[in-house]
Amino acid sequence: MFDRSYLQNPFSTYLKWLITKIKYQSKYEHLRLGYMSKLINVVFGKYNWIGINVTIINSSVDDFSYIAEGSVICETKIGKFCSIGPNVRIAPGKHPTHTFASTHPSIYSNPYNLLKNFSKEDIFEYKKDVVIGNDVWIGANAIILNGVKIGDGAIIGANTVVTSDVESYAIVVGSPSKLVKHRFSEEEIDYLLKLKWWDKSHEWIQLNSENLCDIKKLINLNPLL
Template identity: 40%
Template sequence: MPFAKPDTRFPITLPDGSHHQGTVFLKAVLRHSRIEVGDYSYYSDHAPLEDPSGYAARIAPYLFEFSPEKLVIGKFCQIASGVQFITSSANHRYDGISTFPFAIFDGMGAGRPSMPTSFADTVIGNDVWIGTGAMILPGAQIGSGVIIGAGSVVRGKVPDYTIVAGNPAQVVRHRFDPAQTARLMKLAWWDWPIDLIVANGAAICGGDVDALERVVAKG
């Protein structure tokens, strides 16, 4: 069976030939002007929606069509049930006396003093695994190859190929040493043609960076 195309709504085919309704390729179901998502990134939900177009509101409930910020998700990301991206439009101003968002109850006029002035994008790299129930806070910058533990609350910048967990999430360990990480980022296997990726699945899912470099050297 050929590998599912990135615009496939339900990419998992069960043994009886039916499609697993709880897993969707996000590129196929998200229709939101402030969300960008790469090929093959998927979301799995314990309570799948009858209308998959509703997944934008499920994973990013505070990101609106008129929001100034964006949510950017790379390729081949694996997003588990209950993950939420709390984007910058959810923020309240907290540098003054009151955090109350007066402006949202009065037309949300531009320049209102109760509105935050910073709306940073939230950016997720490639091949990122986000565990069940994790929460990604406004403006987080998550590198490629990152693993985020279930229930973690993640903010700030997360380096490439690290494992983070906890609240607030902290680096548990680096998956590879700095030299290997640099080599992996240069290889960027997620940008290869899908046929080449599938053919070299053993090398990509293994820990041998040399093996991936040999694939590139062969052309």
């Protein structure tokens, strides 16, 4: 197997990034891709910002969502208006913890990056998509494990390790993550989930930008039919 690291140098790395930046920013007019970020099979919405040294693989990022520097995101669907902090890890891959005598992937799968594999097929599902709702805030250094679903409006605290699904408008912290509280009352959460303001037109959001800063004012001025 040829060792591709012989071909790596500052110029070739820069050139690869530049080609990626031109390719994606030409396709997505309102995208800004940070220095030395890597994209493989990524779909964007509108007005997305990606920080420096971000890696995104086999994922989608919807309108207005941004990802800060150093984050690595794989196999993930990200909704609208999400704020993802620096050095976040999403769907980093997993290993079997019981039944299998070994946790090493060469035994139970056939990944391309290992020099030798003993399995000709993937016996263990080490990749599973993550789904992140709309208006989600993920703090710095958080880790979200494979297969997790995060509801709309949730907040993931810095350094949190999310091992299970997170409800809409929940605040979770810790390792493993634990529920601290919900951001609003049940009635207010139900209203927001029905309103789906993130799907409204830009004109509606502009008109209600001040109201979105006060949940009670938003409800009073925009009653649901």
